[in-house]
Amino acid sequence: MQEVSIRTEPFDPQAEQSALSLSQGEIGAVVTFVGLMRDRNAGRTVERMLLEHYPDMTERSLAALVTEAKARWPVERVRIVHRVGWLVPGDPIVFVGVASRHREAAFRACEFLIDVLKTRAPFWKKELTDQGEHWVEARLTDARAVQRWSG
Template sequence: MISIQVQQQPFQIAAEQEALWRGKPQVGALVTFVGLMRDINVDREVSAMTLEHYPGMTEKALEAIAAEAAARWDLLGLRIVHRVGLLTPQEPIVFVGVVSRHRTEAFRACEFLIDYLKTRAPFWKKETTPDGERWVEARATDEAAAGRWSP
């Protein structure tokens, strides 16, 4: 039911979606989120971004986040694909997909997953800008979004 993948190679969005529901006639809702690399961050041009992680530790953290979502909502499947390495604008960075019998469960679980990925997954982002490279700091807005899921 839970599938986690951290990889350098690109992924196919439609194929990831279809793998979640194909052959499962009980699925009534598929909700996905795809994060894309953009060419600007905080009013600064960005030509590339490098995502770093600790293999093993990152997958374990993603599995814990996914397990928490599965415990909170009645899900029939969950898939997270997160890229690492060098990315350029318009490339997909992350895929979060959730299937359930009903849309409410799927929407809430997907939103929870992306909020927690932004704040609790051990990824480090370094952007390439006209002024050179810089590490991306955590945002208070991401922490606030994740905080609303606290029990």
């Protein structure tokens, strides 16, 4: 199973989770996170969003995050799927899944991956809203979430 996938087409979070869950006997826990596109942001109604990236750079960045998670916790499988291109409210944007022998490692690795992905992966968001279009700025809350994983 490929650990990182960046796609323009929709993906099925259930199918991604099922692929992680295929047990070889060593898997005791699967923890997943699915990020969905919201229809509201900063008081604006969001009609659609464009996610842009630099393909090779983004894939290398996500692969490095997977390697880091595997070095920190005893996990058996990791899967990150991220959409790019135009999305509409309700679309799955990102899937992060971790399979491990034990739940603690799976929970911590999954939480780490989504926290650091939000700040380290080179993605740019442009929202088309009821007030026009604009690029989405990085959030202070995302930077704070990553701080707890340092050191």
